[in-house]
Amino acid sequence: MNLISILNNIAPLSTEVQQEIIGLFKKECLPRHHLLHRNGDLCNKLYFVEKGLLRIFYYNDLGKDITYRFQEENQFHTVIDSYFQQKPSLYNVEALEDSILYSMPLSELDKLREKHLSLQKVYIFVLQHFLLENSERITALQFHSAQERYNTLMEKQPLIIQRAPLGHIASYLGITQETLSRIRSRIYS
Amino acid sequence: MNLISILNNIAPLSTEVQQEIIGLFKKECLPRHHLLHRNGDLCNKLYFVEKGLLRIFYYNDLGKDITYRFQEENQFHTVIDSYFQQKPSLYNVEALEDSILYSMPLSELDKLREKHLSLQKVYIFVLQHFLLENSERITALQFHSAQERYNTLMEKQPLIIQRAPLGHIASYLGITQETLSRIRSRIYS
DNA sequence: GGCTATTTTTGACATAAATCAAAAAGTGCA
DNA sequence: TGCACTTTTTGATTTATGTCAAAAATAGCC
Numbered sequence: 001m002n003l004i005s006i007l008n009n010i011a012p013l014s015t016e017v018q019q020e021i022i023g024l025f026k027k028e029c030l031p032r033h034h035l036l037h038r039n040g041d042l043c044n045k046l047y048f049v050e051k052g053l054l055r056i057f058y059y060n061d062l063g064k065d066i067t068y069r070f071q072e073e074n075q076f077h078t079v080i081d082s083y084f085q086q087k088p089s090l091y092n093v094e095a096l097e098d099s100i101l102y103s104m105p106l107s108e109l110d111k112l113r114e115k116h117l118s119l120q121k122v123y124i125f126v127l128q129h130f131l132l133e134n135s136e137r138i139t140a141l142q143f144h145s146a147q148e149r150y151n152t153l154m155e156k157q158p159l160i161i162q163r164a165p166l167g168h169i170a171s172y173l174g175i176t177q178e179t180l181s182r183i184r185s186r187i188y189s
Numbered sequence: 190m191n192l193i194s195i196l197n198n199i200a201p202l203s204t205e206v207q208q209e210i211i212g213l214f215k216k217e218c219l220p221r222h223h224l225l226h227r228n229g230d231l232c233n234k235l236y237f238v239e240k241g242l243l244r245i246f247y248y249n250d251l252g253k254d255i256t257y258r259f260q261e262e263n264q265f266h267t268v269i270d271s272y273f274q275q276k277p278s279l280y281n282v283e284a285l286e287d288s289i290l291y292s293m294p295l296s297e298l299d300k301l302r303e304k305h306l307s308l309q310k311v312y313i314f315v316l317q318h319f320l321l322e323n324s325e326r327i328t329a330l331q332f333h334s335a336q337e338r339y340n341t342l343m344e345k346q347p348l349i350i351q352r353a354p355l356g357h358i359a360s361y362l363g364i365t366q367e368t369l370s371r372i373r374s375r376i377y378s
Numbered sequence: 379g380g381c382t383a384t385t386t387t388t389g390a391c392a393t394a395a396a397t398c399a400a401a402a403a404g405t406g407c408a
Numbered sequence: 409t410g411c412a413c414t415t416t417t418t419g420a421t422t423t424a425t426g427t428c429a430a431a432a433a434t435a436g437c438c
Contacts, residue, residue: 058328060332064332066328066331066332068324068327068328080317080320080321080324081321081324084317084318084320084321085321114306117303117306117309120306120309120313123313124309124312124313124316127313127316127317127320128269128273128316129273130320131269131273131316131319131320131323132269132270132273132274134320134323134324134327135257135269135270135323137327138257138323138326138327138330139247139255139257141327141330141331141363142255142330142360142361142363143249143253143255143360143363145394145395146394146395147394165414165415165416166415166416166417167415167416171331171332172331174330174331174332175395175396176395176396176397177415177416177417178395178396178397178398178416178417178418179394179395179396180416181416181417181418182395182417182418184416184417185417185418334424334425335424335425336424354384354385354386355385355386355387356385356386364425364426365425365426365427366385366386366387367386367387367388367425367426367427367428368424368425368426369386370386370387370388371387371388371425373386373387374387374388
């Protein structure tokens, strides 16, 4: 699994730990449009995206579907509000493409982190990574124009443009689908 | 110190660990307007805000001062981009009021976390807390109006309104100072 | 305690992006 | 291969918020 080499890159793992991890992750093949997680549910799994694309989204007060983020290949995924606070989640998660995931119960993750310092470190690394990413996103949403935010997305996740429908990308960027369409066709410079 | 009881609440600490922590934190009294950290510098300290208020801000491409966040009493603070990536920071940090902080070298924090599982847990808790907070902020900036974002701030950090100048709050909310002034005077409903 | 300097408010106007609506293009499937 | 359904584009109009400028209010200080 690709997963192991990624973990190993973050913090070196003993063969024993590696074996244990491999034993716990279960392969899941999901078809396009499959809903892995529904808002209101507790999330009890950690996922690793081997192949495919996940979309995390929520419904706002008006019932509009808003994309919170995309999870591409080689990323870990879990529903943070549910996991961190042990409460029903605001978010939904769907596969935007046929996807291959590896999943592990979060209860197992907790045990592994207790048992192996090295995995606790990996976990911290991942948290820090997401925290940095989120702060960049806040910065962008604070004062960058729609065009600039689109440009940033093009740099960071260029494939998303081809892989996800326009409406999903637009809400991720905090704009309407019409505005995104116009940005693409360069009506705005 | 308040600090210890807060840590203890997150994960129970042995007396030994508590003593060690107390020994490492150094009290710092800073006058209003003191700049604790300048962009381009490496941040090498963890802070705990005992009294007062910190503002983390950066200068955008146009040289405009943008508030990234406020750090109130009983919160931990460090400059995340610098600490997580060991590189010069984008951010500046200033005391908005006369403040009492406790500080510890980040190198000591790293050592403590290696040595004491309980502290590693506290660290994870704090990271998770900030991550949740940031995701709420992203949600707000994605599609809430200026008025709604202001209302949210009023709920979450009501004292900020009195403690920080308008311009700082405005940029934190991602709006101009004029718009914030109008929101306050209810020209917008 | 009066005088600058700074911060906040107010006003007039400009503009990016939203909204509403409908046409065009693309996609899936019988 | 054609037809329904979905997604994207385009157009006309509105609106929230930005910009620029100046007045009013507030705060710091000799």
